[in-house]
Amino acid sequence: MIAPVLPENEEERLASLHALELLDSPKEQRFDRIVSLTKAVMGVPIAYIALIDSDRQWFKSKVGMCDVVTQTSRDESFCGHAILQDTPLVIEDALKDPRFFDNPMVTGEPFVRFYAGHPLQSQAGHNIATLCVVDKQPRTFSGDDMDRFAHLAAMAERELSMLGVIATQHEMIETRNALVASQQALARELSEAADYVYQFLPAREVGIDEPVHIDYQFIASSRLGGDLLGYHSIDDDHQAFWLLDVTGHGVGASLLSVSAGNAIRSGQLNADPRDPAALVETLNNAFPMDRNNDKFFTIWYGVYQRSTRTLTYAAAGHHPATLIDAQGNRQSLGVPGLMIGVIPDNKYQAQSIRVEAGSRLYLFSDGLYEVRGGENDKLLGLDGIGDLIKQANCGNSSKTRLEQVVSSVHAYRGGEASFDDDVSLLEVAFVK
Numbered sequence: 001m002i003a004p005v006l007p008e009n010e011e012e013r014l015a016s017l018h019a020l021e022l023l024d025s026p027k028e029q030r031f032d033r034i035v036s037l038t039k040a041v042m043g044v045p046i047a048y049i050a051l052i053d054s055d056r057q058w059f060k061s062k063v064g065m066c067d068v069v070t071q072t073s074r075d076e077s078f079c080g081h082a083i084l085q086d087t088p089l090v091i092e093d094a095l096k097d098p099r100f101f102d103n104p105m106v107t108g109e110p111f112v113r114f115y116a117g118h119p120l121q122s123q124a125g126h127n128i129a130t131l132c133v134v135d136k137q138p139r140t141f142s143g144d145d146m147d148r149f150a151h152l153a154a155m156a157e158r159e160l161s162m163l164g165v166i167a168t169q170h171e172m173i174e175t176r177n178a179l180v181a182s183q184q185a186l187a188r189e190l191s192e193a194a195d196y197v198y199q200f201l202p203a204r205e206v207g208i209d210e211p212v213h214i215d216y217q218f219i220a221s222s223r224l225g226g227d228l229l230g231y232h233s234i235d236d237d238h239q240a241f242w243l244l245d246v247t248g249h250g251v252g253a254s255l256l257s258v259s260a261g262n263a264i265r266s267g268q269l270n271a272d273p274r275d276p277a278a279l280v281e282t283l284n285n286a287f288p289m290d291r292n293n294d295k296f297f298t299i300w301y302g303v304y305q306r307s308t309r310t311l312t313y314a315a316a317g318h319h320p321a322t323l324i325d326a327q328g329n330r331q332s333l334g335v336p337g338l339m340i341g342v343i344p345d346n347k348y349q350a351q352s353i354r355v356e357a358g359s360r361l362y363l364f365s366d367g368l369y370e371v372r373g374g375e376n377d378k379l380l381g382l383d384g385i386g387d388l389i390k391q392a393n394c395g396n397s398s399k400t401r402l403e404q405v406v407s408s409v410h411a412y413r414g415g416e417a418s419f420d421d422d423v424s425l426l427e428v429a430f431v432k
Contacts, residue, residue, distance in 0.1 A: 002099040004080030009126060013083075014054055016122035017129075020160065023051055023058055030159055031061040038133060038152045039063050041338060042145065046110060046134035049120075049156055050079045052127075060129070065110060076104055082117030083127035088149060091115040093138035114139045118153035123161050131156045148343060158294070202230050211306055211432035212239055217402045219423040226253030226297065227365045227422035228261040234273050237307050240264075241428055243363040244299040244340075245318070249421075252293050260287055260297060260340075276301045276314035277350035280340070284316065284348075289341035296341040300334055300363050304355070304428070311361070314350045316340050319366065322386050324393045326358030330386055333361070360401075361428040362389050367421030368405075373412040380412055388412075402427055 007013060017023070031049055039047040046064035050057040057077040059070055074080045081099065082089040094100040094112050105112050114135035119127040131153045141149075202216075214231050226246025233239050244260055246253040260283065263269050271282035280301055289296045300321055302313035313321070317339030320332035337348045355361075369385035372378060385405075392404035399407065402425050409423075410416065 001076070001101075001103045003075040004077070004084060007084055007127070012124070013126040013128060016124045016126040017051060017053065020122070020128070022060060022160075023053060025060070027061065031156070032063075034131075034152065034156050034159065035061040035063050037155075037339075037342070038131060038149075041148055041152060041343070042116075042133045044114075044133040044135045048132050048134075049129060050077070050132060051129045052077070052079055052083050064134075072105070078103075078105070078112070078115045079117050079130040079132060082130045082132070083119050086119060086127070088116055088118040088146065088153075090141045090146075092140055095138075110134065111136050113137055116141055116149060118149055120153060120157045120160060129156075129160065151343060202232070211430070212304060213429040213431055214241065215400065215402055215427045215429075217406055217423065217425040219406070219419060226257045226295075227367070227424040228257040229363065229424045229426045230261055230265055231426070231428070232265055234303065237305055238274050239304050239306070240273055240301065241304075241361075241363065241426060242299060242301040243318070243365060243424055243426055244297050245365045245422075245424075246297040247295055247339075252295060256287070256292055256295055256297065260299075264301075274303050274305075274312075275350070276303055276312055277348045280314045280316045280337075280348045281346070284338075284340050284342075284346055285344055287341045288344060292341060296339040298336075298339050302333075302361070302363075304430070309355050309357075309430075310352055311355045312350055312352045314348050316348060317342075319382055322362045322364075322389050323353075323355070324360045324362070324390060326356055328390065328394055330390045332382075332386070355430050357430060357432055359430045360393060361430070363424075363426040363428075365422060365424040367419055367423040368409060368425060370421065371409060371413050371419070373414055380409065384412070385409070 035047050035049055048062035048065060049060045051060055052074060055074050056071045057074055057079050078089070078091065078100065091097050091100060092114060094103065094106045094115060100106055112134050114137065115132065117130040117132040120129040120131060122128045216229055218229065226248065229243040231239065231241035242264060244257060246257045263286065267273065269279060269282045269286060271278040273279055280299065283299065298317035300313065300315045300318040302311055304311050313334055315334035316337050318334065318336060320334040323331045323333050325331070333353065334351070338346050364385065369380045369382055371380050373380065388405050388408045391408070392401040395404060405425060406423070
């Protein structure tokens with residue numbers, strides 16, 4: 001094993017690292033999302049962000065690794081070598097590399113064979129961290145892989161650079177009394193923006209003789225969010241229904257959701273709306289995050305063909321929908337692909353299923369299941385919300401099924417009346 005040497009600017013590099021005050025800090029969702037996305041996009045079992053301290057590498061975020069392991073020796077780290085260069089360090093087979101063939105992380109857990117580490121710079125230009133992917137099998141790294149990896153590393157580096165901005169925002173909060181008037185004006189603008197979003201929700205009226213009945217619940221949180229749902233007839237034989245969720249909150253998130261929803265409903269997209277995969281791919285290219293203030297969104301889009309009773313659907317970063325068949329059995333529909341706007345020209349896969357009469361399909365946003373409750377403050381999760389939906393389909397309550405689901409989630413949260421995030425819930429009942 002060959003230990004990494006120290007860079008010439010080690011003293012300045014460490015000063016930049018310590019100035020971030022990230023070492024030994026709690027988990028943060030914004031870094032965890034990037035690491036999870038990296039694992040999915042690169043198709044590896046392990047991904048992490050490591051901060052390189054004077055004598056250790058400390059994991060700010062990781063997936064696929066033992067939760068107990070929070071750091072390793074810098075001398076044994078691959079990342080100690082990665083920060084010595086400005087381009088990614090790629091080791092296609094660690095057993096064939098004289099620097100790593102006898103490294104404890106190669107000969108023992110996690111049995112590293114493939115490693116790629118992209119250096120992450122501070123605002124001062126020092127390599128202070130790495131975004132890494134690891135596999136237990138040797139593999140090659142193509143030019144396309146390198147491009148995707150660089151894009152993901154840029155996202156991680158952008159979050160590191162935002163820390164100074166966040167600190168400044170905290171200082172500004174201390175002077176909030178001087179901003180009361182402007183905050184009141186902003187509140188009025190947000191209210192107007194929320195009204196604008198509500199105008200884009202579809203009408204609930206559905207003819208009683210129609211073979212498909214549709215209902216929904218949309219509950220706005222105290223913060224303006226990026227949820228939007230919709231449904232419309234494409235032609236006499238095809239009906240579309242969808243739900244999208246823009247990352248973050250605020251006017252920007254809402255305007256992006258409205259823009260995307262309007263593009264779907266109006267037929268402005270250069271794609272066959274009866275082909276979910278093609279439509280989602282077109283959305284991905286039409287709304288790149290670098291042109292939308294670094295915002296991306298998830299979507300579940302489905303098309304029902306009445307003549308064949310076939311439901312075809314595709315998901316982009318969105319969790320599966322829930323189908324309850326006529327016998328009350330529950331099934332998850334949709335394999336989450338990459339979120340919309342992250343990587344251009346990404347390909348998506350559509351799936352199909354024949355739907356029997358009496359079945360009901362449910363699309364919902366993460367605000368409905370990313371809630372905690374019970375004695376252990378346990379996350380409700382996808383299985384939990386799926387069970388609540390199934391229970392609502394078996395009961396005889398005077399409430400609608402959607403009202404029962406929302407009421408059950410409130411009960412799970414201890415009776416809290418408001419949600420921390422927008423809640424969207426769409427029911428498609430296949431009557432005939």
